[in-house]
Structure formats: C-alpha cells, structure tokens
Amino acid sequence: MNIHGGYYGDNNVVDYSVNINPLGLSSHIRQAIIDSIDEIDKYPEIKGTTTRNAIAEYLHIDYNKIIMGNGASELIYLYARAIKPKKVLIIEPTFNEYRRAFELVGSDIYDYMLDSNNDFIFNVDEFATMINKVNPDVVVLCNPNNPTGKLIDEKELLDIIEIIRNNNSFLFIDESFIEFSDRESIIYKSDYDNILSLRSMTKYYAIPGIRIGYAVSNNKVINKMEEYKEPWTMNTFALNIVPKIIQDIEFHHKISKWITTERDYMYSQLSKINNITVYKSYTNFFLCKLKYFSGNMLNLQLLEKNMYIRVCENFQSLDDRFIRIAIKKHEDNEKLINVLKNIID
C-alpha cells in the first residue's frame, strides 16, 4: 500500500485517497490515443511545440511563457535544478515533492507553517515578518492547497505577491487544483516578473497515467528551465491528447456541475458527523481531523467496507488523526458518509 495514495490495487475498493476527478475521461481521449498508436514509432516533438501552442492559444498566453512537463512533477524538479535557490520558504502543510525537489539541489528549506487549530489561516503580516527575516529566494505556495483544500483569495494573493516582490523574491505557485475551484489562475492578474504558475492536467482530466503538466512564467525563467530540460520527456499520447481535451466544453460543464453539487453535499454531511472536524475546501477533496481516532485504524475498518482514505501523517505538522477524503460520484460520497457515521459518530 503506497503512502502517496491512489495506488489501491483492488478494483473493488473505492479509493478516496486519490484526488482524481471520478467522472472519467473526456470523450475525446480514447479515440485520440487509438489514433496516436500509428505515431509511436516516431520521436515525439522534443519540446512538445505543437502542444505548447495549443495551450498558449487556450490560455491566451504567449507561447514563450509556457513550458510542458512529463506531469507537473517534472516541472517542480526542473525548476529546482534550473534555479538552485539558496533559500526556499514553503507554505506548509502541503504536497511533499516541493521540499524533496529543493532539498535535492541543496536549498535550505524554511517553513511558514499554517496552524490546523487556526483553520490554516494565512496571516499576511506574519508572513511579511517571516519573509523579512528569512530572505528566501523562492516562496512555494500551493493554491488551492493539497492537502488542506484551502484557497487564498485573489486580493490577498496579490498582497502576498507584492510582499514577495518587495523582498526581491519569487513565487512558485502550484495551481494544479485551480480548475476545481471557481477561481481563475493568478497569471491573469499579475505580470509574470516574479511568479511561476504550475499546472497539472492529471487531476482535473483524470489522466495520471499519461503524465501532462505545464508551467507559465516569464521568458527568463522559462528559458532557464529549457536550458536544463531533458529531451523527449513527454510521450506521444500526452502531446496528442492535450489539444483535444482542453477545448472539450462539455467535459468542463460536466465537472463544474459535479464539483459544485458534491462539494456542498460532502461539506454539509461531514460537518454533521461528531468527532470529526472538516476544513472548508476549494478543491475536490476535504481534509478532516479525527477527534479520537487514528486514520490508519479508520482505514482498517473502511477496508472491510471496500473503502480507503488518505492518512496525512507524512505531511509537515499533520499526524495520523488527519485524513484526506476525495470527492467522488454522488453514490460513493453517500456510501462513505454513511459508513463514517457508523464508525465515528
């Protein structure tokens, strides 16, 4: 059983540990993959130029401000390698790969730790004091955040960017879950002189097996990353399906309708269960805190009902009482709520 979640091998188990849109693939994907089979005996474009163009057009952003990756994870590590920042300040608790990527290139890591007892609220003044003290080269923020589901709203985020700018620092912002919120990427509100926005296509499009991510930043940062980028990291299927899925309006409507309805449903239901604290979420999952229970113990009981959740013990400052529950289709959500009520309430 892999601690990262999303690997639960048994197909009878509903895996609430994995943050993937449960409605399945865009209807265009299957055909695009089958059509691509005849191309796998050719090298994929070395920098994914055609695909990058399609994304540029979709986002209305200059091609030179975009870089493609073999999943967003390639771009986290590539950014770290290309920039090699001396000091990195990470807003925690968050996705662990940022820390690993920067540690591997020898960065000193500092944390701005948001407090679970204070609803993980980001305090701008506290942050300003900290950034003045630490003087980080790079600040890492996941927004909306994994695993807390919290969103820093636009006004506050622009303040944060200004503070970072005034300290000659740079914001590495992971917006991989932004499409599940009703917000727009910050790239449309800020010039790019001191931010990079990372996007994964894995979660929203339900395609972790294909590996597609991209990042948007200024030409200087993108060029520096290109200088370090390894050749042919993206496979033919990844490159070919992007143009088909990003324009799939029907898919976007379907997801939007599902997430709005089911997030409200889950929040209200989880809130009603005693002995569990649910944090408000702008993503497709909820972080919860169990009052008397270990998440691992809970999982043992859930597995008897063919269910599985993510225990958050390996996130900074969290422990095994914290669990992350992905929002699934309505019948699965209902099923989980009923089982949780029976076990915990």
Added chain:
Amino acid sequence: MNIHGGYYGDNNVVDYSVNINPLGLSSHIRQAIIDSIDEIDKYPEIKGTTTRNAIAEYLHIDYNKIIMGNGASELIYLYARAIKPKKVLIIEPTFNEYRRAFELVGSDIYDYMLDSNNDFIFNVDEFATMINKVNPDVVVLCNPNNPTGKLIDEKELLDIIEIIRNNNSFLFIDESFIEFSDRESIIYKSDYDNILSLRSMTKYYAIPGIRIGYAVSNNKVINKMEEYKEPWTMNTFALNIVPKIIQDIEFHHKISKWITTERDYMYSQLSKINNITVYKSYTNFFLCKLKYFSGNMLNLQLLEKNMYIRVCENFQSLDDRFIRIAIKKHEDNEKLINVLKNIID
C-alpha cells in the same frame, strides 16, 4: 527540421536519419495500449515495480540491480545528477546527451577521441595512458556506438573494464544498440561492481513515442539513483507494454533476420560507391564520409527524391561531410543506394 533527426514531418519522405527499427511494432503493442486506456485514470506505479520485475525475469538479473526510465535519456541525466562525478572521460565521437548531462551537474569533461582516419579504432594502451593521466571518476562508452556503428568486442571490453577498475573509476556503458548486433550485453560477463549498462527500448522495439529505458548496475549505484529519481516518470502505456514485447520471440526473429541481411546488403552496396567511405557497423545504421560533398548539400538533393539523412556535424570531431544512414526495409535501402549512386558516384 530538427538537427537530432527523426522528426521529418512529411510522411512522404523516407527518413534515413532515424535509427529506429523500420519493421514496425510488435503485434502485441496495439492491443496492450488499447487495453491500458481504462487504467490511465490511475497513477502508474511510482517505480514501475511490475515492469521492473518483468525485465529482471527476462534478463535473469536481480530486481534490485535494475532501474526503469522514461526513455534511456532520463537515466543518463539521473545518473549524472545522482553521482555528480568530478571528472568524466567520454569516448568520442558519440551521442551528445552524455556530455550535456554531465556538464549540467558541473563535471569536467575529458575526451578520448577516436580518429575517423584510423577507422575509429579503440587503442587500449592509449586509453590506459589517458585514464592514468586524467583519473576520471566515470568513463562513458556507447557500445555499439552511435554514430559510428563500431563495436568493441568482449575481450577488449573486459580489458578496458579492468583498466577502469584498476583506476578506481566506473564505466557508464550505453548498450542501447546491442540488440541489433549479434552480441550479448557485457553485464553477463562482468560483475557489476564498477559498471552501469544503459538500455533503450526505443530503437529495437520502434517505440520512441512511448519512452522506455532501463539500466543495470550494482545495488549501491541503483539505490543512489533511486534516491534522486523523480516520481511517476513512466506512463501507464510504457509500463504495461514492456512485459508483452520483451517475450515476443516472433518479433525478435523477424528483426534478427532483417538486420543481418540488410546490413550486409547496405555495407556491400555503400562500399561500391565512389567518393564515399563507409564504416563497418554492428548497429542498424552506417556512418559514412563523403569525399567532396557536404551532407547538407546532399540532403537538398535527396529531399527532391523524398529522402532524408542525418548530417553528423554536431558530433564531436565530425563535420558536415559525415552522414549517418539508417538501415530500412529492403526496397527503401535499394532506393537510397540507387539515388546515392546517381548523385555521388
């Protein structure tokens, strides 16, 4: 037109620049890909464990001595990052990615340059002197070599490994073209204490679009690489097709028959053309030297006949008179020979 070759977009052009088996895919691939579509909404195994097991079994090598890569290129860069050797000695001319990978981690690069005027012969005494002088941490050898097609035979290779061992150095050997020769990987003849053998599945299996490579070395080196490996670099299709294709005996027989026949045919035919020197090859391509011509000029004329070759000007010590010609199906080989005779002879 990409200088790396293999990107010639126009499907009417026969692209002799690309070193890919032209007989096409194993008959199992199409179905394996279609069967995998239902799995792309799940994360691929983070380290490709199942696939790694299949390769271990096929090679009769301990699982812990194998690491999988998103193409062999991931493993070149990963090895460089994990080991960060101070001094690297590269046997040139060869594939350019080794140099780039080690330069990116700050290694000092030294060359043992084989001479085109001396048939690129590897002189063991000369090498021994050089290695004593340079004291490299790592020696890089591509065998059979791209772009020369030359093979260092087993006896000599074992001598070379002994010299490297006596200098407390390590051999990074790229055997990505070994399956086109009639030889076995050196991993069966050496213990692994000071070698890593790199293998690409791209060329032999004609699947550059899928990205699969692996490496075999001792546990210590493999563990060090795992320490630096990025998560989820391999896609679901890559992981799923490996077990199907490595055991495809019919495919192996077909390739073996084709390469033996067509390599002999091409060598004898190219040898007969005046004003061109052909180097003996153990791979699926031939390096040739044009007497009076630039390869770029030749390409202009070839393109009129819908053909395209690799000009080798960006390999160390080679210039635009050197061209690399991939061996294709018989009718394509015949066609190229006739056109070359008309242009050059």
